[in-house]
Amino acid sequence: MKRLSIAAVLAAALLTLLSPFPATAQAAAPPDPRPITGQQIIHDPTVIRLRSGGYAAYSTGGVIGARLSKDGRHWDDAGNAFAEPPSWWYEYNDTGDPWAPDISYRAGRYWLYYAVSSWGTNHSAIGVATSRTGLPGTWTDHGKVLTSGTTDSWNAIDPALVEADGRLWMSFGSYWTGIRMVELNPATGRATPDPTVHHLATRPDAPYAVEGPYIVRHGRHYYLFASYDACCAGVESTYRIKVGRATTITGPYVDSAGTPMLEGGGDLLLEGHGRYVGTGGQSVFRDRGRDWLAYHYYDAEDEGTPKLGLNRLVWTENGWPEVV
Template structure:
């Protein structure tokens, strides 16, 4: 049995193993898939590599890495980079990157990430490329897009999406919420010939706590997933994931009642329940014909340690649900 076939079989078995726990749970939301090994993670982005392995990159270290052959057991795999590129220190004193996003196109892997400091929008999004996607194989390509304290957006939390003919990057955290810019497919950086910064989602109340966008195309719609409320406070975190959709990648995005995400709308997709507190920092990846939601939660049974959550997405009536 090939590694890819074996991974598919294990993934299906894990899904089946989850069903009894979900059905018996008193919570509205299903628990994440049961995992083993190195589960500690923050802001995960996951992809199934062409070598048959899964890699998860995350906030922490110099973009921390985890590897798995089956989506169930994860091993620590060091970092994406051996050392921080020198330009990172323009945005914080420790060369600390956040919230990566991995994708594959044009024969190589692309890793986007943010560099900033807590509480400021003096921020930058960078990009690196790799032929294999494996830790230690990345070549940094520099800045993609930046923001300054005079801007009304914050250039962190990148989320890449390909629409017919064009490449786009959603981003944003607090300030005015979620924004989007068009990228140059060749360089992977902001397209200077299309400088418009579009507005996708916000909320009417300060401090506009919306961040971590992921945009996914399904059928005739684009879906915007975003994290709302407070991250990074252990068992006191209130993170939750909301979603809206649009027929255009640039919006407007609305929820199932028609309420615009620019007016605070958004269907609640996943919130904390039981030991799984503050679910957010999400991304979505495709695997064996399924869309899989990756996120972190704070484990109430382990002193609020941030851990990896994985759930498949089901599409019902044109809207995603977690299963």
């Protein structure tokens, strides 16, 4: 009996080692962000590798807050994109407070899109500025790109640019039925008068808490990343990042199960874990052939302070993104 018991134990152990799906296997925890030093405080980051070398990050806060880094690991506070708010910003709030910028490089210039609005209203506008260097203090503002009003069913905030088949597009949106898209004039960077407003993603439950879109192309697909649930509440924030994809820029975007993002679909890409609460406000940037996800999280070990999260973005054999 003793010999049989030992043999049975050894056989069971061998089967466990050989099995591709052990009975005790658990889903891997979300990865922590890359360790960084210096000025870590940020909200709604947009990051770019500058053509002159190093990195720039712009964000909600200040007059579009700026951070600079030589290596992507140590970040320094670099003031603001603007010395003071352009006067037209005050049409949308009393403090001239801009939100959620997006930086890109096109046609020999850096383009900085941003939103101005007030909490809880869709009386909002998206503006644009340009710079030859992309550095803070060098931006020239060019005014409004797109606006929304209280009679609209969408909200003109959280802009993000993407080029597709030689045309320029801007995704945007927050609550008010979710994520939208318009085509821009590549010469001016603005929307045409009365543009067609495409609908990309929403959810079936009011108040339709999906915002902060960002679209990238990989292979033959366009991938829509968006933030779901609640931001801006410190450690009580429930932000998480979901993704879907489409073969055409205007959709339909679907998740890996085929559920349209217009019907509440979307694969979970990253959610809060441990000290890293409320991951969202994301953007994607490319650096020397690699894709990176930039986002903010609320640090549960630092009274919910919003900080910069950076993770490599890799692609599975089936063409879906994963953070590592």
